[in-house]
Amino acid sequence: MPIRILSPKVASQIAAGEVIERPASVVKELLENAIDAKADSIHVEVRQGGRRLMSVADNGMGIPAAEVELAFARHATSKLQDVSDLEHITTLGFRGEALASIASVSQTTLVTRAAGEELGTRLRIEGAQAARNERCGHPQGTTVRVENLFYNVPARLKFLRRDATERKHIDALVTRYAMAYPGLRFVLENDGRLSFRSPGSGALLDVLIEVYGLEAAQQMIAVDSSLGARSATPRDASIAVTGYVSQPALHRGTREQITLFVNGRWVRDRGLTFAIEQAYHTLLPVNRHPLAVLSVTLPPQEVDVNVHPTKSEVKFRHRDAVFRAVQRNVREALLANADIPSAGPLAAGGTGWAERRAPLGGATQHEMPFPRQEAGYRTSLGADTQPWFPETPPDPGKLPPLRVLGQMAQCYIVAEGPEGMYLIDQHAAHERVLYERLLAQQATAQVAVQHLLEPLTVELTPAQSEELETWLEPLLKLGFEVEPFGGHTVLVRAIPTTLGRIDVRQTLAGILDDLSLEQTPLADEIDAQMAAAACKRGAVKAGQTLGEEEMRALVRQLEETTSPRTCPHGRPTMILLGQAWLEREFGRR
Numbered sequence: 001m002p003i004r005i006l007s008p009k010v011a012s013q014i015a016a017g018e019v020i021e022r023p024a025s026v027v028k029e030l031l032e033n034a035i036d037a038k039a040d041s042i043h044v045e046v047r048q049g050g051r052r053l054m055s056v057a058d059n060g061m062g063i064p065a066a067e068v069e070l071a072f073a074r075h076a077t078s079k080l081q082d083v084s085d086l087e088h089i090t091t092l093g094f095r096g097e098a099l100a101s102i103a104s105v106s107q108t109t110l111v112t113r114a115a116g117e118e119l120g121t122r123l124r125i126e127g128a129q130a131a132r133n134e135r136c137g138h139p140q141g142t143t144v145r146v147e148n149l150f151y152n153v154p155a156r157l158k159f160l161r162r163d164a165t166e167r168k169h170i171d172a173l174v175t176r177y178a179m180a181y182p183g184l185r186f187v188l189e190n191d192g193r194l195s196f197r198s199p200g201s202g203a204l205l206d207v208l209i210e211v212y213g214l215e216a217a218q219q220m221i222a223v224d225s226s227l228g229a230r231s232a233t234p235r236d237a238s239i240a241v242t243g244y245v246s247q248p249a250l251h252r253g254t255r256e257q258i259t260l261f262v263n264g265r266w267v268r269d270r271g272l273t274f275a276i277e278q279a280y281h282t283l284l285p286v287n288r289h290p291l292a293v294l295s296v297t298l299p300p301q302e303v304d305v306n307v308h309p310t311k312s313e314v315k316f317r318h319r320d321a322v323f324r325a326v327q328r329n330v331r332e333a334l335l336a337n338a339d340i341p342s343a344g345p346l347a348a349g350g351t352g353w354a355e356r357r358a359p360l361g362g363a364t365q366h367e368m369p370f371p372r373q374e375a376g377y378r379t380s381l382g383a384d385t386q387p388w389f390p391e392t393p394p395d396p397g398k399l400p401p402l403r404v405l406g407q408m409a410q411c412y413i414v415a416e417g418p419e420g421m422y423l424i425d426q427h428a429a430h431e432r433v434l435y436e437r438l439l440a441q442q443a444t445a446q447v448a449v450q451h452l453l454e455p456l457t458v459e460l461t462p463a464q465s466e467e468l469e470t471w472l473e474p475l476l477k478l479g480f481e482v483e484p485f486g487g488h489t490v491l492v493r494a495i496p497t498t499l500g501r502i503d504v505r506q507t508l509a510g511i512l513d514d515l516s517l518e519q520t521p522l523a524d525e526i527d528a529q530m531a532a533a534a535c536k537r538g539a540v541k542a543g544q545t546l547g548e549e550e551m552r553a554l555v556r557q558l559e560e561t562t563s564p565r566t567c568p569h570g571r572p573t574m575i576l577l578g579q580a581w582l583e584r585e586f587g588r589r
């Protein structure tokens, strides 16, 4: 083909792809415009996951009638004139691309009335062609309705996920902005039903209660850099860090609940996420992550916001200073919080070593044959010598009978078998046991159910209750009798007996959180996926001290499973330190 210049229509659709990836991107741009317009009340309405309709209504300053059409031109903005303005941007938008992009891939209607104007203006645009422009009544502010997104870009339409998934992205986005701007009132309606609202009181905690539920919100600790944390340099002092982080007792399996804002803009930043996690150093179990909602505020010239078309990444001029400020303030907030056991666990080494020894009885009461420094015993397994590889237990089928010797790091059961020493991950092992039991019960439709004396009300977060809709059936099949009870509250009447004594609230919330991260399973995998999620939540945790009897029982049950060597998620339940390897390491051979 000869070289040709693309038609403006094609060029604009291609450019739109950078900004508008999915329905949530539209909502994001519209929210940012509303916030930039100084609205204090924002109403978002979504139908069919945004596919059918997304409408954002604000009570901001509106657009003067004479400028309405211009607002839809590419690179038309009222927020920036000169490239030098980029150095001190204080608005969320500045690229002048959003409305143009949205209009080129949807049917868009904008109605607005600017302060001081008597009549409003309505403009309807289809695939970037202005169709109608008329005067009409409208309260001060702007309403943008975006219908049939990607109706003219079938390639994009194909990539949209099912409605529930797109809706989840939108929910996450609106709640994020509500957390970033606690002074604004947000309302989110999904398919005609209220799914989230924030009170606009100005207190972030009020928003957190709506997002996480009262119980979790009460376990959050305030971070406020104006209260104390010493700053090393004047630059550090110009970086403010405020928000909330979870007490170490509250944690999640993913980093999804770490939310960061830089100068009022939600950003993804692995470095800062890491800084927060580092502040929890040793306070959280392995592979668990805190909840955090943190705002970093610093002089605008210290951040480059123009890194990415969706503006979700920023560059810091002095990265280390920001990293330090986040870490220091989170750490201090955690330390100032009384619920944390004294400085002990913060020092090197694991937690509660002394208590751990006691229940093991016998031999372990004596000096441990490990190097004296507790932290050292990990490296004694060869990290500093040569790499070593645990052997995969030989027979992929049944386990040989094992003799339990004790527990290590409140995490592993140490056992002896014919081939050598086994380290069994107590959580993974228990998951496997529960999983096979639940599946067996499901297969014979004989799920053992334990009715609660009184139905328990559980308050879910909007995201969790959203997820529940998808999983209600499989939950029921598994033995969780759960019924919606208005709003985001549900009634739990019964739980699967197999899971034993669980914290119903935590378990249910945890299951829904985990499932929300999964790909939509194939129909015949739904029950198994649900069972796996339930086992993950119901199983003994790492960090739990087990008595000798409990360990023996667990190992016996594991011996009886059909696939004792992996957990339902495919990770190993055990590693074997074989005789041969031990002998080699001890120089016996």
Ligand code: ADP
Pocket (backbone or CB within 6 Å): 029, 033, 034, 037, 058, 060, 061, 062, 063, 071, 072, 076, 077, 078, 079, 092, 093, 094, 095, 096, 097, 098, 099, 100, 141, 142
């Ligand atoms: P940007 O936000 O980057 O300036 P947009 O395409 O999102 O670009 O919007 C173009 C312009 O339209 C904005 O600069 C602003 O002047 C105006 N505008 C858009 N949405 C609103 C709104 N909700 N209220 C007031 N003005 C708006």
Ligand code: MG
Pocket (backbone or CB within 6 Å): 029, 032, 033, 092, 093, 094, 096, 098, 099
């Ligand atoms: Mg904008």
